[in-house]
Amino acid sequence: xxxxxxxxxxxxxxSALTLLLYLIDKIKAKLGAWRxxxxxxxxxxxxxxxxxxxxxxxxxxxxxRHWYFVVVNILGVLLQAGVLGYLYFFYI
Numbered sequence: 001x002x003x004x005x006x007x008x009x010x011x012x013x014x015s016a017l018t019l020l021l022y023l024i025d026k027i028k029a030k031l032g033a034w035r036x037x038x039x040x041x042x043x044x045x046x047x048x049x050x051x052x053x054x055x056x057x058x059x060x061x062x063x064x065r066h067w068y069f070v071v072v073n074i075l076g077v078l079l080q081a082g083v084l085g086y087l088y089f090f091y092i
Contacts, residue, residue, distance in 0.1 A: 004087050011048050011080050018049030022056025022063070029062070038063075042072050050076025 021044060025036040041063070045053030053073040056062060063069040 003091060004084070007083065007087060011051075011084075014044065014048035015050070015052030015055075018044040018052030019056045019059075020052075022053065022060055026056075026060040026062040038066075042069070045069070045073050046076045046079065048076070048080065050074070050078075050080055 018041070021036055021041060025041065028035050041053070050073050053069070053076060057064055057069060057073065
């Protein structure tokens with residue numbers, strides 16, 4: 001059960017960081033400043049930050065015109081759910 005809690009905290013932290021990255025990129029886009037590369041946002045969204053990425057798209061209306069951001073965020077959420085489900089049912 002401890003491992004499941006640790007993974008939940010890790011996914012929560014990465015999702016929070018991903019949400020923050022989407023916010024920072026949105027602010028920089030409005031200011032015309034240097035932006036966070038798309039591949040960074042996509043990597044964070046896929047590897048543990050799918051929920052934060054999806055929330056960032058919805059809350060900040062950011063990257064909503066790019067279909068691949070929607071797909072990667074959905075895949076990221078599914079990956080998180082798969083890891084947590086596996087740990088819950090087979091590890092514990």
